Amino acid sequence: MAFPNRRAGRPVEDLDVAELLAQSDSLGLLIHDRDDREIPFSDAEAIAQRWPAARLVATEGFGHRAILRQASVWEMVADFVAGGACSADSDAA
Numbered sequence: 001m002a003f004p005n006r007r008a009g010r011p012v013e014d015l016d017v018a019e020l021l022a023q024s025d026s027l028g029l030l031i032h033d034r035d036d037r038e039i040p041f042s043d044a045e046a047i048a049q050r051w052p053a054a055r056l057v058a059t060e061g062f063g064h065r066a067i068l069r070q071a072s073v074w075e076m077v078a079d080f081v082a083g084g085a086c087s088a089d090s091d092a093a
Contacts, residue, residue: 021051028054
């Protein structure tokens with residue numbers, strides 16, 4: 001953890017993403033799988049709850065890594081980047 005600590009200027013444990021984004025007015029898209037065994041879905045919910053301009057999209061059945069190989073996920077990302085709509089708290093298959 002030495003590199004991240006040096007890069008951040010403080011211990012990584014002190015970097016609470018939900019807290020940092022609570023003051024952000026930047027738009028954000030969070031796509032998280034309910035079956036992720038590495039990072040709980042509740043973490044994404046906590047971030048989305050604190051980040052006023054974020055949208056959380058839940059997927060199911062992809063887990064932590066396979067989510068990145070899903071065409072539907074990449075379509076949502078492309079739409080978001082292009083300024084399209086992606087409904088808050090929607091579910092994607």
